[in-house]
Amino acid sequence: MKNNLYNGLDLTIGFSLGLLALGVYLATLSVGAYPGDSASYIVQVSGLFPRLSPLNPFWSAISYLIVQIPFGSMALKLNVFSALCGAASVLLMYLVVCGTIRNIIDIHVVDSKRAVIASRLAGSTSALFLAFCIPFWIVSNRAHMASFDVFIMTGMAWLFLKYVNNGSQRLILLFALLYGLSVVEFATMIVLFPLFGGYLLFNLWKREQLEIGFILRIVVSGLAGLLFYFIAAWFFAGSEGCQMREYGNYFQVIWYMWTEQYMLIAKSLPKTGWLLVLIMTSLPWLTCLFISTRALNAEKEWTYYLLHIVMTGLIISVLLNAPFAPWSMFKMSHLLVTPYVLIASVFGYLVAYWYLLPSFLWLDSESPVLVRLGEKLGPYLAFPFFVLVVVTPFSNYKICDGRWAGAVNTYARTVLKCLAPEHQCLVTDGVIDNHLLIAADDCGRKINILNIRNGDNEPYMSYIAAKFDSPRLKNLARTGMFPMLQEWIETDVEIKNKLAIEWPCDLWVGAGYSVVPYGLVTIGEQDIHNLVPDVLLAKNRELQNNVIQVLQNCTNDVSLSRMARHLLRGISLNVVNLGCLMEDLGRKDDAFRLYAEARNICPENISALLNQSSMVAAGYKTDKRDSIKNDMNALNSGDIRRRPDIWTLSRSYGYVRTPAAFAQLGLVWAFSGQPGAAVTGLKKAMELLPEKSKGLAKQMLADVYLVQDHDEDSESLYYELLIENASNKRALMGMARVSARKHDLKKALDYLKKAENAGVPKSVITMEMALFNVMFGNIAQARIGLEEVVDLKPEGVMGANIGRAWIMLMGIYLQQRDLPALSECVKRIEENKTLNKGLAFIAKGHVGLAQNNLMEARNNFCTALDAIPNNILIIELLLRLDVVEGKKKESEGHVQQLLKLDPNNALGNYIRGAVQFDNMEYALAEDSYRKSLQRRRSPEVLNDLAWVLQRRDACHEAERLIRESISLNDKNYISWDTFGVVLMKLNKLDEAEKALDRSMSLAGREVMSVIIHMAQVNILKGSKQKAMDLISMISAKQSSMSAENSKDYEKIQRALIDM
Template structure:
C-alpha cells in the first residue's frame, strides 16, 4: 500500500498548474490497464495475474514494481485530470474529470485493501515460526546433521547462522540430485562418505549411521525409518534424535520437557488465522508433526509399562491434531485392553472417522503421517514386510518393538537369520541362527543354514559338525547328499565329488543345485558332453526360478557369452531389483564389455542395495581410478578389503598407493606380498605391480627378477615393455653415477628403442604410464 500511495502523493504535491504532457487514447488505456491489474492484485482477485500464473506469495519483486507503477500512474491521472485553459487539448475535459476521479480513488482503494487484507497479510505469525525454528535447534542437543523434509529449511539455516551453530540441514527431497550430493560431500571429511555420496544418498546413509559416533551426530524431522535400523529414536518437540542405547533416553524427563511446548502449540492452534495467510499451511503441517511426535512418545511410554501416562500423551496428540488416526487407534487399543469407560467414545470416533476419511493410502502410511500404532500384530506384519523388501535391520527393530519386554522368540530369530542371509550379511545371519538353536536345538533348518554359511566362509570342519547336528535333529542323510558332495569338492577331493555328483543327478533328476554344480565343474572339461547335458537339464528346470537363471547367467559368463549373460541378468534385475548377486554379475559383464556408462549406473544400484558389497566397492574404485579420483578410489578399495581380503583388491590398492602415495609404499609392498602369498592364478599381474614398486624404490635387481617372469608370460604387453624401458633407463642412470659412460649410453639407447616402439600403442597404457613414456622419449640419449 505504501508503495502505491507514496508515488501518488509525490506527483500530487509536485503537480504544476498547467500540465506539460499530453497523452493519446491508447496511452491512457495502457495506464488504465496497469491500474486494473494493481487493484486486482490488491484484492487478490481470481483474475489477477498472480492467480493466473500460480505465483502468489512467491515473488516479491513483481509486487514492488507493480505497486510503484500503479502509484505513479494514479498520480499522473490526478494531474492530467486537472482543469485546463485550452479546452480543445488532449482527449477532452469530461474524460479528464474521470481520470482525476480514478487517480483519487486508487489510494482510497489501497487503504481499503489494507484493511481487508490485514488478516491474510498479518506477519505476526512469522515470529512464531521463528520461535519454532529456535525450539528445533535447541532440541538438537549438540547434533550437527539434521535430516529435514524441506518445509522449514530456510528458517532453520538462518537461525543456525545467526546463533553460530554448525548445523548441516540436509533436505531429503534434494538428495536424489547428483549436483546437490556433490555439494553435500563438501561438508563431510571422510573420503569414504564422499565416495558413497557419488553413488546415492541411501548408500551414504547406511554407511554413515552404522558407526555409533556418526549416529550421535544425527537428528531428523519427519524421517525415521533408516535411523530405526541402527539405533533408538528420542522424539523431542518436532524432531527425533538418534541414540545408540535405549538406556540413554530418560523418558519421564523427556515427557516433562514437552509439556510447555505442547501448551504453546495448543495456544497457536486456537488462534484465528485466515486460511489464505501464508502461515496457515505451516501451522497445519507443524501441528500434525508435533502430534505425530507426541503419539510416538506415547508408544514409548506403553512399551515401558506406563499406560496411564501414555493415555494422557495420546490424548494430547489428538488435541494438537484431532485427525491423528494413529493416536485414536492407540487410545482405542488401550481402552479395550484396560476396559476403560472411554472405549465406547473412542469406538464411535473411529467409526465416524472411517465414514469420513477412510483412504487406503492413508491407512498404509499411518506411521509416516501420524506416528506408530501400538498393535503387536500390525507391527509384526509391518516389520515382516520391510524384511522381505530387503531391510532386515528395520524388521528387527519393529519386531523387538512389537514383542516389547517379552523378547523375540526362536521362530522370529530364525526368520531374521534368513533375512540377513538374503542380504549377504553373514555375520548377523549367523548370530541370529545361533540364538535360534540355543532356544530350539532341534531346529533343523537353522542348523542347515549354519552349515551353508560355514561352507561359504570356508570353515569346512565347522560345516561338517553342523551337518552332523542336522542329522541328529532327524533329517535323513539322503537329504544332505548335495551338502556332503559340495563339502567333498571344497576340501579338494575332486574325483570323489564328481562321482557323488553324477550319482546324485541320476537319482534326483530335478535337483537343480546338483545340476548347477555339475555344469560349473564341467564348464572347461575336454569333453563337453556332460556339460551340455547339465545345461540342458537346467534350462528344462528353469521355470521362473531366480537361482537357476543366475546359475545359467554365470555359466554364460564362464563361457564369455556376454550377450546371453546380459540378457538373463537384465531380466532378473527387472523382475527382482533387490537381488544383489544379479547386480554383481551384471556389473562384471559391464566391465568385461568395457561399457563404463552402464557399469557406473549398475554399481550405483548395487551399492544402494548394499554399501558394504565387495564387488560394488571394488569396481567403484576402478571407476574412480579411471576418473582420476584417487582418494575416493582408495576409500572404495579399502571398503572392499574390509569385506574380503581378495588378491585382486589387494593388488589394486597396492598399485594405487604406488602411483599416488610414495609415503605409503611400505603398505603397498605389504599388500602385494599378501596378494602373492595367496598363490593366485593370475599372479603375473601382481608380479608386475611388485616389479614397478621395486623399480621406484631403486631395487633394480629385484625389479628385474619380477619383470623377467612377467615378460615370459606376456612378452608383448605394452605395460610390461614400458616397465622394461624404465628399468633400462634406471640402469643407465646407475652406470652414469659410476662413471661408466659407455654402459650408460647402451642402456639409455635400449630404453629409447623400447619407448619408440610404444609410441603407436599409447592407447594400451594408462594416463600415468603415458606420462612415463613421454618422460623416456624426452630424455637425451
C-alpha cells in the same frame, strides 16, 4: 494528443498509487522468509546455499548487496526490496497506461479534457488492478525476483513511451542498451522483442529516421547490453553452484544460460490449460494493440461494441478469480505474473473505452438531450470498474497476507533451540530447510542441513559429500543420503553429539540407538536409563508448547495451512515417540498423557490412538476408556483399503508400541534394505512378548543377522532355537549357511542333511548345495545340482530360487564355453510359460557373450532388466560389459544403480574405485577397494588396492595385500608387476627384480610399464648399462606412453645422466 505526456497531477496520482501499494505490501509483508521459492531465493543470493543458475544476474547481484547492509535480518531486507519493486511497478504501470491512452486519443476527435480524464482513469484502474491482483501482490510482499522483473518490463515500456513521445535519438539508444541488459535478466523480454522492435521501426519510418547508420547504432547499443551474458557467465563459472550443476567450462555456462532461457520461455505456460491462459490474457492484450486507435477515436462499427463486451467479461472474470482465471487454475504450482501485467493494461484500456463510448454514440446527434446524456453517462459506466479494483483487494487479502510465514520461521528458530551447541548436522525432510539456514545465519550459528528426500539428487549429494572428510562417507554420499547416514551413525561413536534428526527417526533405530524426542528433533541414546525423565518431559514441553499454538493459528491461513498441519503432525509424532519412551521407562501415566496430547495436536494421529488402546487393553485404568473404545470401533469400521500400514504409521504418526507392530515393522525394514533397523524392531518385539511366544521373532532376528553378515549373532540364535526344537527347519538351514560362510563345507552339508530329514523339500536342499559348491569353487558339482533344480517342477521351488538357479547355471555354461547348453537354456525357458520372460533374455545375452557378440548380449540384458527391474545379477552383467567395451559413462550409471540397491556390492565398489583412481581421487579409490574386499577377496581388487597404497606410501600393507593376491592367482603378470614396485619401494631390490622378471615372462611380450619398473630397480642397484638397455627397448614408443609412464621415463633418463 502527444506533446505534454504528463503533468504534475499525473505524477502525483502515480506516486500516490505507488505509495498506497507500498503501504499495503509493507502491512502484509512476510514475517521472515516465506516458504517456497522466496525462501529458496534468499538462501541462494545470500550464499547460505549455492546459487544454482546464472540467470537473473542483476536481481541476484542487487539482492546480495542488500543482504550486506549491516542492520535488519536478510529476509526483512529482501522482502522490503520486493515491496519497493512492486510499488515502483505500480507507479510505472500508471504512467505507461495513462501515457499510452493519451497518445492514442486524437484531440481532434475527442475533447482534450475528456481525453485526460480517460487516460487517468485508465492508468489508475490498471495500476490498482496490477497492485492487488493475487499473483503480483504475492511476489511483492516477499522476496521474489518476479517483482523486479515486472519493474524492468514496465520500466522499459515507460522509456519506450517517452521516446515515442519526443523522438530523442539519445533516448532510443539508451533504451536499446537497457533492453539488451533486460534480455539477460528476464527471458520474457525476448518474447516482447518483436513488438518493441516492430513498433520502433514503424516509428522511425514515421519520423523519417529510418537510416542505416542510425539503425546500426541502435543495434550496437542493444548488443552492448547483451554482452552482459558473458559477464554473468564469468561470475557464475567455477562457483559451487556451477560445480553442482556440472556445467563444465565458461563457454558451457553461456550455452546453458541461453538453453535455460529458452526452456523458461517454452515452459512459461502450463502443459494443460495453456490455450485458456492465452485466450484470457495475451489474446485480449494483442487485440487492444490493434484496435485501440480506432476504438478510442469514435469508431461506431457495431462489431467493436460486441468485441469490447466480450473482452470486458473476460477481464472482469480474471479480476474476480473465476474458476477459469489463471490464478484459480494453477495457484502457486505455476505462478503466472506477466499475464496479469498484460490483463491490468487491458483493464485500464477498457475503462477508458467505456468512459468515452457514450460521448461517441451521440456525438453527431441533433438532439441536445442525447448529446448531454453522452457527456454525462461516461463516468457512470466507468464507476463500476473503479469499484471493482477498490473492492477486490479485500477479497484477495487473506490469500496474499504474508505475515503467516512468521509461524514457519518461529518453528525453524525453535528447531535450532532444540540442538545442542556441539550438533553439527540436522537430518530433515526438506520442508523448512531454507528457513533453518536463514534462522541459523540470523543467530550466528553454523549448521549443515541434510535433506533425506534429496538423497537421490546427484548434484545435491555432491554438495553434501564435500562437507565430509571421511572417504567412506564421501563415497556413500555419491550413492545416496540414506546409506551415507546409516554408515555414519553406525561407525561414529560420537554421533549422538554431532547429529540430530528431525525426520526420519528410523535412522537412529537402524544403528541400534533408542529414539529420544527433544522438542522438535530427536537424538539417539544407547541406554535410555541414563535419561532423567522429568527433565526430558519438561524440556519437551517448553520447546513444543509455544510453537504448537503458533502453528495451530496458522492452519487458518489459506496458503500455509497445509504446511502448518504437516509441521504439527511432526510434533505429534515426536510426542507419540516420547510416550513410547516413557512406557519403556515404566512411566505409564506420563505415556498415556502424552498420547492424549499427540491426539490434541493432530487429531488424526492413529498411532497415538492405538497406543492408548493397547494400554487400556493391558489393564491401564482411565476414565477415557469408553471414548477410546468408540474411536477404535470407528477406526476398524472404516475402509480397510485406506487404512495406513505400519510403515506409514511409524513414519507419519510415531511408533505403535505392540509386539506385532514392531515385528511387522522389523520385516518391513528388512525387505526395504534396512537390516539394522529390522534388528532393533525385532528385538523390541521380543522384549514385549512373553517368553513362550518369542520363537518366531527370534527366528526372524537370526535371519536378519545373517543378511547383515553377523554370523556369530545369527549362529547363537539359531543354536538357541535348535535347543528348543532340534527339528526347526529354518534354524537348520540357517546353521548350514553360517557353516558355509565359515568355510566348513562338511558341517554345512551335515546341517543340510538334518534339514532334509526334518522335512525341508529336496528342491530347496539341492539348490542350497549347488550354492555351496559354487562358493567353494566346485563348478562341476554345482552344475549337476543346478541342472537338477531346474529340472524340477517350478512349484517345487520358489520362483525367486528357480530364476536364480537358471542365472547361475547360465554363468557356469558361459564359463565352460558350452554354447549348446546355453542355446538349450533359451529354448527351455521360452517353452516354460511359468518363468519370468526376462530369464529368456538373460539366456540370450549369455549366448551373445559366448559368441563374442557384445551388442547382442547388451541388448538382451537391457531387455531382461526391463522385465526384472533392479535385478542385481543383470546389472552386474551389464557393468562387466561396460568395462569390456570401455563405456565409461554407462559404467558409472550402472555402478550408481548397483550401489543404490546394494551399497556393499563387491563389483560396484571395485569399478567405482577404478574410476576414482583414473580421476586421481586416491583416498576415495582406496575406500572403494576396501569396501569391495569386505564382500569378496578378489585378486584383482587386492592388486589394485595394493597399487593405490604404494602410491600413498603405505607399502607394508601393500606388500601384504599383493602377496595375498598372488596366492589367489599367481598367473597374472600385473600382480607380479605391482609386487615388484612394492618391493622396490621397500628397498628389497633383488626380490623386486625377480618379481618383475616373473611379470615379463607371464606377459609374453614387452610391457612398457614393467620395463620401466625394471629399469628403475636397476638404477637403484647401480646397474646403469642394464637400465640403459631396458630403456632403449621402449625409447621408440615414447609417444604412445601413458602420462604416468612418460613421467617415469623422463625421471629414468635424468637419473641415467646423473649416474
